[in-house]
Amino acid sequence: MIGFLIINYNDALTTKKLLNNIKEYSCLQYIVVVDNGSTDHSFEELKTYQSDKIHIIRREGRNFGAGINYGVNYLANLGISYTFISNSDVEIKTEQDLQQIISYREKGTILAPVIREHSGLNRGWKVPTNTQLVLQSIPVFYRLFAHFNHYPNSYYSKDLIPVEVVSFCFFFISVAKFQKVGGCDEDVFLYFEENIMSRKLDMQGIYLCNQVSVFHNHSVTINKNLNRERKYRTLSQSRRYFAKYYNRANWLIRFILWILEKISILIIRVVSFFSFS
Numbered sequence: 001m002i003g004f005l006i007i008n009y010n011d012a013l014t015t016k017k018l019l020n021n022i023k024e025y026s027c028l029q030y031i032v033v034v035d036n037g038s039t040d041h042s043f044e045e046l047k048t049y050q051s052d053k054i055h056i057i058r059r060e061g062r063n064f065g066a067g068i069n070y071g072v073n074y075l076a077n078l079g080i081s082y083t084f085i086s087n088s089d090v091e092i093k094t095e096q097d098l099q100q101i102i103s104y105r106e107k108g109t110i111l112a113p114v115i116r117e118h119s120g121l122n123r124g125w126k127v128p129t130n131t132q133l134v135l136q137s138i139p140v141f142y143r144l145f146a147h148f149n150h151y152p153n154s155y156y157s158k159d160l161i162p163v164e165v166v167s168f169c170f171f172f173i174s175v176a177k178f179q180k181v182g183g184c185d186e187d188v189f190l191y192f193e194e195n196i197m198s199r200k201l202d203m204q205g206i207y208l209c210n211q212v213s214v215f216h217n218h219s220v221t222i223n224k225n226l227n228r229e230r231k232y233r234t235l236s237q238s239r240r241y242f243a244k245y246y247n248r249a250n251w252l253i254r255f256i257l258w259i260l261e262k263i264s265i266l267i268i269r270v271v272s273f274f275s276f277s
Contacts (some may be wrong), residue, residue: 001027001029001080001081002027002030004030004031004083004086005075005083005085005086006019006031006088007064007067009066010038010042011088011089012042013044014217015042015088017091019049022092024203026095028053030054030078030080031053031055032075033049034059035059035173037058037060038061040066042221045256057074059101065184065185065193066184069184069186071185072183076179077126081218082174084172086169086170089216089217089231090217097212097214100209101172102172104207104209105172105174107160107207109178109201110166110174111172111173113213114204114209114210115214116214117216124163124164124206125150125163126149126164127195127203129149131249133253134256134257135257136152137239137257137260138256138260139260140267149154150276161207163208164203165203166206166208168194168196169216169260170214181197181200181201185245187236189237191235192236192239192241195246196246203257214222225235229265229272230267232264236260240257
């Protein structure tokens with residue numbers, strides 16, 4: 001059986017739009033929405049969608065990875081073998097797109113479509129090295145190094161393409177294999193979950209379905225709930241955690257990342273001060 005998991009936090013309007021998009025899809029046996037401790041009336045609004053097929057459940061805490069783990073375990077108890085996992089701010093064109101991804105379910109552990117975003121296409125990437133993590137942390141100039149761990153355009157020449165990492169805004173996964181590796185690491189609040197999962201899977205069994213795409217209204221939910229400094233601090237802390245526990249970075253790399261974080265936060269505060277002056 002196939003499931004669909006949506007993680008919601010203070011974003012009922014966007015989540016309801018996605019539910020209306022997929023609720024009639026016959027390829028989905030269950031749709032589960034995990035309300036990740038919303039502080040508004042999201043849970044109450046979403047409960048109006050409760051049915052035999054659509055389950056609205058709530059957990060305390062806003063940790064994105066923990067929300068995924070909670071939802072996947074819930075789906076497993078319903079007998080689901082494979083599930084889509086989605087941010088609320090994703091738009092799917094047709095049921096046939098999901099069916100196309102489902103048809104590849106025996107090929108790998110994680111399958112993902114091309115993600116269309118405002119900034120372009122997200123088609124997966126390579127796990128960043130520690131050097132790349134440092135370069136991508138340099139204030140002001142980080143954009144120059146942002147794509148160092150991306151594949152060249154010539155790599156995307158087939159329908160099903162092995163990649164090291166795919167975006168967790170929307171992907172399809174084997175429930176049993178997800179649980180076997182312990183699911184998402186709940187010690188990161190947000191960001192780097194994808195790279196961590198790739199490491200857990202030894203960068204194997206992860207594929208891009210190159211002929212399928214979905215639209216991601218990137219960072220809409222995040223920007224609603226995190227200001228610029230908190231957003232960067234969360235990103236940086238996740239980066240340092242990944243470097244230490246999954247990339248085995250030495251003390252010098254970790255110290256450099258910490259220093260760059262402090263410099264970047266200072267720059268953000270200065271820019272914010274003058275912006276409001």
